[in-house]
Amino acid sequence: MTITQHASHCIDLHCHSTASDGALSPTALVERAAEKGVTHLALTDHDTLDGIAEARTAARKANICLISGIELSCVWRKHTIHIVGLDMDLSDETFRARVAGQQANRWKRASSIAEKLARHVNGCDKGILDKATELAGGDVPGRPHFARAMVEAELVKDSAMAFKKYLGSGKPGDVKAFWPELTEVVQWITDAGGIAVVAHPRKYKLTATRLRALVADFMAAGGESIEVITSGQSSGDLGFLTELCRRESLLASRGSDFHFPGAGWCELGRIPGLPEGLTPVWERFQNAPA
Secondary structure: OOOOOOOOOOEEOOEOOOOOOOOOOHHHHHHHHHHOOOOEEEOOOEOOOOOHHHHHHHHHHHOOEEEOEEEEEEEEOOEEEEEEEEOOOOOOHHHHHHHHHHHHHHHHHHHHHHHHHHHHOOOOOOOHHHHHHHHOOOOOOOHHHHHHHHHHOOOOOOHHHHHHHHHOOOOOOOOOOOOOEHHHHHHHHHHOOOEEEEOOHHHHOOOHHHHHHHHHHHHHOOOOEEEEEEOOOOHHHHHHHHHHHHHOOOEEEEEOOEOOOOOHHHOOOOOOOOOOOOEEHHHHOOOOOO
16 A cells, blocks of 8 residues: 555654564554554564564554564675665565574674673673573673673673773674675565665765765665654755755655654654655555555
8 A cells, every 4th residue: 555645644664662672562662653643653673573563463453554664784885784674575485584584693693792702701601692682681682781791790890891891893792793785685675575765874974975875886776765854863964865865766764763762852753744855655655554
């Protein structure tokens, strides 16, 4: 079902639940979205579809149109880039297998961090992975979870020290992610009938020239959309992305990138409408529920 622009619609196409690094369960997230007036929502957890089924049940109860979504990590010219996938056919078994591979990559990295810490930190053993996983709520732990685990094990005074000595850039626990290339991830999404979107383009701290190069490679791979509006961006960012979107005839997306309550600048549905003259990505959806 194509979603047309309408004044009564509040569309948020980027948010996270406890299935990845968000603070709210998929059900609580959808309920909060409904409270904030959101009518169309995409749950885009990092490299997992685990929250979708629960969110779909909650969305039916809340009368919200839930768009299939995910935020996939990839590599472009040595930079980690996030690509949001929207409106995929989630019955596509190949896509699901590829996403499962992303989760395996996350666990591979976490295991490598644990092994390196065990070798380089006196008193640390591989059990640090279990503790970090517990602190991550059972999800794949990242370096902040390992830092907290080290504090609780009294291996370091605080998280800042953990990063300074062991987890920061260039330190033993600084294990680079095992992500696929940008072209692969875009292909995964398009193969599943979805639309690939460059997430929060200005957050990668790329120069304007480098960002245009990213978009060119993204489009060559079959990508069709960029997030023109996301939480926390400046008016200058909005102007630059609007012009880039127009010049390249890209579809325009928007999303709060909501992770947790309490940050008013990053709230579900609290994002401006798209600038005039842009084609909203949701007008091209084919798999969205009625």
